Amino acid sequence: MKKLAIIGASYLQVPLILKAKEMGLETHVFAWQLGDEGERIADRFYPISIVEKEEIAERCAEIGIDGVCSIASDLAAITVNYVANRLGLTGNSLECTKKSTNKHIMRLAFEANGDPSPKSIIVNSAEDITEAGLRFPIIIKPSDRSGSRGIMKLESLCGAENAIKLAKEQSFADEAVAEEFVEGKEYSIEGISYRGTHHILTVTEKFTTGAPNFIETGHLQPADLPGDITDKIRKVVIHALDSLEIENGASHSEIKINSMGEIYLIEIGGRMGGDEIGSDLVPLTIGYDYIKAVIQIAMGEKPELNTAPNGTVAAVRFFLDEMDDKAFTRLRKNDPCMLVRYEKTGSDLLPVKDSSSRHGMFIFAGKDRERIREYLPCM
Numbered sequence: 001m002k003k004l005a006i007i008g009a010s011y012l013q014v015p016l017i018l019k020a021k022e023m024g025l026e027t028h029v030f031a032w033q034l035g036d037e038g039e040r041i042a043d044r045f046y047p048i049s050i051v052e053k054e055e056i057a058e059r060c061a062e063i064g065i066d067g068v069c070s071i072a073s074d075l076a077a078i079t080v081n082y083v084a085n086r087l088g089l090t091g092n093s094l095e096c097t098k099k100s101t102n103k104h105i106m107r108l109a110f111e112a113n114g115d116p117s118p119k120s121i122i123v124n125s126a127e128d129i130t131e132a133g134l135r136f137p138i139i140i141k142p143s144d145r146s147g148s149r150g151i152m153k154l155e156s157l158c159g160a161e162n163a164i165k166l167a168k169e170q171s172f173a174d175e176a177v178a179e180e181f182v183e184g185k186e187y188s189i190e191g192i193s194y195r196g197t198h199h200i201l202t203v204t205e206k207f208t209t210g211a212p213n214f215i216e217t218g219h220l221q222p223a224d225l226p227g228d229i230t231d232k233i234r235k236v237v238i239h240a241l242d243s244l245e246i247e248n249g250a251s252h253s254e255i256k257i258n259s260m261g262e263i264y265l266i267e268i269g270g271r272m273g274g275d276e277i278g279s280d281l282v283p284l285t286i287g288y289d290y291i292k293a294v295i296q297i298a299m300g301e302k303p304e305l306n307t308a309p310n311g312t313v314a315a316v317r318f319f320l321d322e323m324d325d326k327a328f329t330r331l332r333k334n335d336p337c338m339l340v341r342y343e344k345t346g347s348d349l350l351p352v353k354d355s356s357s358r359h360g361m362f363i364f365a366g367k368d369r370e371r372i373r374e375y376l377p378c379m
Contacts, residue, residue: 001026005060005068007050007076009038015279016071019291030056053079057086067298072274074101090300096245100270103143113243117265120179126160137181142171148354153211182264184256191251200234207377217377218317221281236263246270276316284314284365313369319359320352331375338364
């Protein structure tokens with residue numbers, strides 16, 4: 001039986017573990033022991049933190065794994081590519097890992113290759129912002145985190161020191177980035193790459209709380225965009241994937257489109273999108289087994305690439321407050337057949353500070369786009 005190493009054991013990795021087992025692979029899961037579901041369902045679990053990449057590589061060599069992967073985690077992607085490079089398995093280069101997991105290095109790569117991207121600097125004080133001549137409003141965020149952690153929008157220097165402090169506290173590298181804020185509607189793009197050839201799967205419309213923290217409140221797929229804009233997005237994203245040297249596996253690109261139709265790259269991760277986008281929405285709307293493709297590539301196999309929109313519109317909405325509860329109640333009462341699945345976790349009494357502290361989600365799908373929109377947030 002072939003062996004697949006999976007980095008991480010949280011709920012994010014559960015669909016990956018289950019799919020690998022379904023494919024007849026022996027799953028070897030590495031993560032800090034926290035009692036997560038992935039620990040219980042793995043064939044073999046190793047209580048090693050995902051940041052201990054050298055130790056994980058040594059254990060993988062001893063086990064004789066045939067592939068290594070993870071989904072929806074930038075931090076896990078670092079270890080995935082390190083192990084793949086150490087053991088001669090399919091993955092992305094270490095240089096690609098730097099570019100696709102550090103927002104400042106990513107911006108430098110975009111700038112060097114002519115990709116449309118906002119001006120960005122590493123910042124340690126408010127004076128750095130002034131000296132760089134950044135135009136307000138700006139965004140302060142950690143250089144190496146996802147899930148809306150440590151993000152703050154500023155209209156002036158007022159509050160800059162606190163925003164920088166928060167971002168650095170959330171950063172694994174103790175680094176904060178300041179970048180010019182781009183006005184426009186947010187979208188994300190799911191892709192799959194194999195040996196340097198990129199395939200854009202679909203575009204997703206994003207909903208957030210807006211300023212100052214931009215916590216994601218929902219996603220709608222596929223995005224309702226004109227064909228010429230979709231074609232332009234594909235060209236911009238594929239060029240940017242080359243700039244980051246992403247060659248193998250999933251990619252999750254985040255963009256904004258302003259009122260003039262101009263596209264700006266916000267960031268790109270060399271991994272599948274989280275928030276149930278890759279694991280649930282993609283299969284619902286284009287009938288594509290995204291997770292299976294990720295595993296196939298990790299195992300050195302060419303993935304299946306047959307995709308086609310099937311007329312289904314799918315969405316996910318997250319529980320943040322009573323408005324989300326009310327939308328969920330209306331959906332169950334008026335359109336129960338559209339409900340795909342839901343999870344209610346945590347306590348409604350706890351404040352939502354970032355994506356990880358949301359209280360759960362519900363996924364719904366159907367053929368009527370406007371009907372689906374009725375149950376999505378306004379922003």
